Amino acid sequence: MRRRKISNAIIVINAGSSSIKFSLFADETRQLELFLKGQIEGLRTDNAHFIARHPAGDVVGERHWTGPEAGAFDHDAATRFLMAFINTHLEGHVVEAVGHRIVHGGGDFTAPAALNAAALDRLATLVPLAPLHQAHNLAPARSILATTPGLFQVGCFDTAFHATQPPLAQAFALPAEITDRGVRRYGFHGLSYEYIASQLPTLGLGDAKVIVAHLGNGASLCAMDHGRSMASTMGFTAVEGLPMGTRSGTLDPGVLLYLMDEMHMGPRDLEKLLYQRSGLLGVSGISSDMRTLETSGEPRARLAVDLFTYRIGREIGSLAAAMGGLDALVFTAGIGENSAGVRAAVCGHAAWLGLEMDDGANAHPQPGAHRLSTPSSRVSAWIVPTDEELMIARHTRRLLTGATP
Ligand code: ADP
Numbered sequence: 001m002r003r004r005k006i007s008n009a010i011i012v013i014n015a016g017s018s019s020i021k022f023s024l025f026a027d028e029t030r031q032l033e034l035f036l037k038g039q040i041e042g043l044r045t046d047n048a049h050f051i052a053r054h055p056a057g058d059v060v061g062e063r064h065w066t067g068p069e070a071g072a073f074d075h076d077a078a079t080r081f082l083m084a085f086i087n088t089h090l091e092g093h094v095v096e097a098v099g100h101r102i103v104h105g106g107g108d109f110t111a112p113a114a115l116n117a118a119a120l121d122r123l124a125t126l127v128p129l130a131p132l133h134q135a136h137n138l139a140p141a142r143s144i145l146a147t148t149p150g151l152f153q154v155g156c157f158d159t160a161f162h163a164t165q166p167p168l169a170q171a172f173a174l175p176a177e178i179t180d181r182g183v184r185r186y187g188f189h190g191l192s193y194e195y196i197a198s199q200l201p202t203l204g205l206g207d208a209k210v211i212v213a214h215l216g217n218g219a220s221l222c223a224m225d226h227g228r229s230m231a232s233t234m235g236f237t238a239v240e241g242l243p244m245g246t247r248s249g250t251l252d253p254g255v256l257l258y259l260m261d262e263m264h265m266g267p268r269d270l271e272k273l274l275y276q277r278s279g280l281l282g283v284s285g286i287s288s289d290m291r292t293l294e295t296s297g298e299p300r301a302r303l304a305v306d307l308f309t310y311r312i313g314r315e316i317g318s319l320a321a322a323m324g325g326l327d328a329l330v331f332t333a334g335i336g337e338n339s340a341g342v343r344a345a346v347c348g349h350a351a352w353l354g355l356e357m358d359d360g361a362n363a364h365p366q367p368g369a370h371r372l373s374t375p376s377s378r379v380s381a382w383i384v385p386t387d388e389e390l391m392i393a394r395h396t397r398r399l400l401t402g403a404t405p
Helices: 067-070 075-087 117-124 136-145 160-164 190-203 253-262 267-276 281-286 292-293 299-325 333-337 338-349 359-363 387-401
Strands: 008-014 019-027 032-041 047-053 058-068 094-102 152-157 210-217 218-226 228-232 327-334 380-383
Touching: 008 075, 008 387, 019 075, 019 380, 019 387, 032 058, 032 387, 047 075, 058 067, 075 136, 094 136, 094 327, 117 136, 136 152, 136 281, 152 190, 160 190, 160 228, 190 218, 190 228, 190 253, 190 387, 218 299, 228 299, 228 387, 253 267, 253 387, 267 333, 281 292, 281 299, 292 299, 292 387, 299 338, 327 338, 333 338, 338 359, 338 380, 338 387
Parallel strands: 008 094, 094 152, 210 327, 327 380
Antiparallel strands: 008 019, 019 032, 032 047, 047 058, 210 218, 218 228
């Protein structure tokens, strides 16, 4: 029997191109406690699916849509459905605010911000900087503004954590007339990195030089000194840096000129190639999913995984140089938290820095934050599970407290 006292709740929304995820946090006196989470997947396809669960895993609601009914289900319709569902499953809580994950804050939004119509319009001007994410991130906030204008909404930006990077780490070697338009390196996955930074002091790494490897479908590395971002592998867009599930990562820019000249590819063809047809999927020709590749006997699957870990190894060297040293390497997100094989290969590439992995700890990690390196290892290695939703809820509560006397 669940017994809950009445308290306020914060909704966190993370909208992607074809899905919207939500989490509901009870805003208790001392902490934020997750009590419901769910998602709608398959927006604007012929097969949309909604599911919501309690943190223990029991299903609270589920629904399927097929055919034209599913095809008509866009971000606005999905947000309206989710808000209606949430309002009938509040378990006595009162919704006080909604926090949104927004990929790009540009040069103006370097901290979480209240979202009103003017802020949403300014953020919409950044759509060309994150063509596959930004418009979808903003859609639920617009929908809620239209249906529930009095509800406090907050935008939390994946770029904001990197605003502390030194100017050299943010610069491209391009003429001023281009860089003055905001063409510079921003960095992404900032909410994940900020959450990890908040955990580093509990591991004795609050003052350390740390590289965090956020390895999920999107993948990047961040160099942190004293918990502040100093450099990252992603730059102007979320396609730079490491090879990812379907994104190429860094390419010689000359490749793009070649593709335009010799293969007559236009901007949209290049966008599709770089964001959706490359990375683990492109190299393997099999899948973007690390689990599938790790269990495949195909040589091209092996090549994709090897290229992924090799590039991570090279970028670790680059980021260690940017900080002038390295004390610890932290793995997080779907691949970082779950793939012992990827972690072992990456730590092998970092052995020259003085990283010595404890194979037993890597093969059998404990729940929560966990050390993976031997006691004598000069550079320590860790798994720290990330929690971007909690980070968004924390920011939303902080702005809410500041915004309401
Ligand atoms: P997103 O960037 O979409 O949030 P996730 O952080 O959930 O992605 O990471 C998804 C990736 O994690 C996929 O490549 C998936 O194969 C990988 N992954 C999840 N569980 C495991 C596992 N047990 N072993 C290897 N890879 C895993």
